[in-house]
Amino acid sequence: MKDSCAATSELLERYFDHEVSDEERSGIETHIEDCSACRDRIKTMEGLRNLLKSPVDEVEQKEDFSRVWLRIERGIQPEETPAWGESIRRWIDLILRKRVWVPAAAVIVAIFLALAPSVLKRSPSSSDPSVVEYVESQDYNVMVYESEKGNVTVIWLFEGPEKEGLSPS
Amino acid sequence: MEHDETKLISRCQEGDQEALKQIFDLYHNKVYRVAYGVLRHREEALDIVQEVFIKLFRSIRDFKRESRLSTYLYRMTVNTAIDHLRKMGKARVSSLDEEEAIQPAEEPERRPDRIFLYKELEGKVNEALNKLPVDQRTAMVLREVEGLSYQEIAETMKSSIGTVMSRLHYGRKRMQELLKDYLQEGAGK
Numbered sequence: 001m002k003d004s005c006a007a008t009s010e011l012l013e014r015y016f017d018h019e020v021s022d023e024e025r026s027g028i029e030t031h032i033e034d035c036s037a038c039r040d041r042i043k044t045m046e047g048l049r050n051l052l053k054s055p056v057d058e059v060e061q062k063e064d065f066s067r068v069w070l071r072i073e074r075g076i077q078p079e080e081t082p083a084w085g086e087s088i089r090r091w092i093d094l095i096l097r098k099r100v101w102v103p104a105a106a107v108i109v110a111i112f113l114a115l116a117p118s119v120l121k122r123s124p125s126s127s128d129p130s131v132v133e134y135v136e137s138q139d140y141n142v143m144v145y146e147s148e149k150g151n152v153t154v155i156w157l158f159e160g161p162e163k164e165g166l167s168p169s
Numbered sequence: 170m171e172h173d174e175t176k177l178i179s180r181c182q183e184g185d186q187e188a189l190k191q192i193f194d195l196y197h198n199k200v201y202r203v204a205y206g207v208l209r210h211r212e213e214a215l216d217i218v219q220e221v222f223i224k225l226f227r228s229i230r231d232f233k234r235e236s237r238l239s240t241y242l243y244r245m246t247v248n249t250a251i252d253h254l255r256k257m258g259k260a261r262v263s264s265l266d267e268e269e270a271i272q273p274a275e276e277p278e279r280r281p282d283r284i285f286l287y288k289e290l291e292g293k294v295n296e297a298l299n300k301l302p303v304d305q306r307t308a309m310v311l312r313e314v315e316g317l318s319y320q321e322i323a324e325t326m327k328s329s330i331g332t333v334m335s336r337l338h339y340g341r342k343r344m345q346e347l348l349k350d351y352l353q354e355g356a357g358k
Contacts, residue, residue, distance in 0.1 A: 013338060017312065019319050047352045048344055051294050052313045056202050059211060065197050068218050069190065075223040076186065 005038055012038055016045050174238055181229050189226050192238070197222070199239065199315065200246045206310035207250040209295045217253060221245050236324055243317070243325040247307050254303065290351060297347035305340035312337055 005012075008031055014020050015028045032038050133144045141158040174195075180188035197218055204217035224245055232241060298306055304326070311317045311325060322333045345352060 010334075010338070013341070014334070017319070017337070044345055044352050045341065048341060048348065049313045051290070051348065051351065052206070052298075052309065055209075055291055055294070056206050056314050059205060060198060060202060063201065063211070063215065065201070065218070068197070068215055069193055071219050072189075072193065072222045072226075073186070075219065076189070076226045 203246045204250050206314040240324050305336045308336035309340040
């Protein structure tokens with residue numbers, strides 16, 4: 001390496017990184033023409049750059065970044081959920097601004113009308129009617145209970161009022 | 170382009186996810202390259218890309234436009250990758266058997282002996298990078314992999330241009346020493 005190379009060492013690195021003025025570039029290029037040591041230093045720096053950069057270029061082409069975007073989308077989703085107060089405010093704004101309450105009310109009424117018959121049918125007040133008969137006679141009173149579907153029949157037999165009055169002897 | 174980017178940032182600041190997607194499309198390669206350059210691990214680099222864009226979406230309201238968006242993203246990437254390195258332990262050296270190791274793309278290079286040499290070389294480069302102080306390593310990646318100017322590196326790393334030059338100088342010197350066997354071959358190309 002020539003003595004002048006020590007002076008150009010820092011300049012050579014800036015030249016390699018394209019960080020020199022036109023005047024500096026011209027000076028260093030004149031020097032390099034005559035200096036094999038500096039030419040070798042530049043080649044070594046190029047070799048190192050290549051060692052660092054080439055693997056990154058290679059690997060970058062193999063990656064599927066759409067998969068990463070899906071993960072990002074999921075990652076930012078919770079941020080979209082507003083606080084309760086904010087959420088209520090947004091709903092009120094939406095209702096007042098867009099007049100969505102007219103179709104919304106219509107939908108609610110329609111759903112109620114569609115479901116009402118089945119709801120009322122299932123209510124306890126309209127439970128299956130049963131047949132109850134009560135027959136009185138002098139000796140006995142009979143009460144017969146039969147469910148509407150006929151699968152349950154209960155018969156009670158009571159002693160008549162006159163017999164009830166008689167104490168067993 | 171700059172005008173479009175300003176609009177994109179404004180939309181993103183209003184919570185527009187579609188704007189974030191467009192920013193992602195513009196910059197994910199740059200973020201990935203820096204993350205991979207620092208970490209030298211594919212899955213971890215992809216995790217950093219994900220983390221950086223989620224952070225961007227959450228913090229973009231604080232972006233004052235004093236620097237360019239690319240610089241802001243580079244800075245977030247470098248900081249996230251360095252945090253990750255510190256968590257994982259700096260001594261992590263990739264194994265030659267690691268699936269992540271890169272294989273050369275061209276057909277003649279796919280011969281097993283060439284692949285082995287390539288993996289060995291990749292391992293040696295990673296080992297050498299691991300021996301650098303993290304600031305030198307980051308400066309090297311930003312300059313050699315991403316081709317940033319001294320000014321851009323200084324803004325990204327929040328340091329002076331003189332410091333950047335010093336980090337590059339000592340980083341190169343150390344790497345050249347550690348990889349001298351491989352660089353002699355490369356220098357002749």
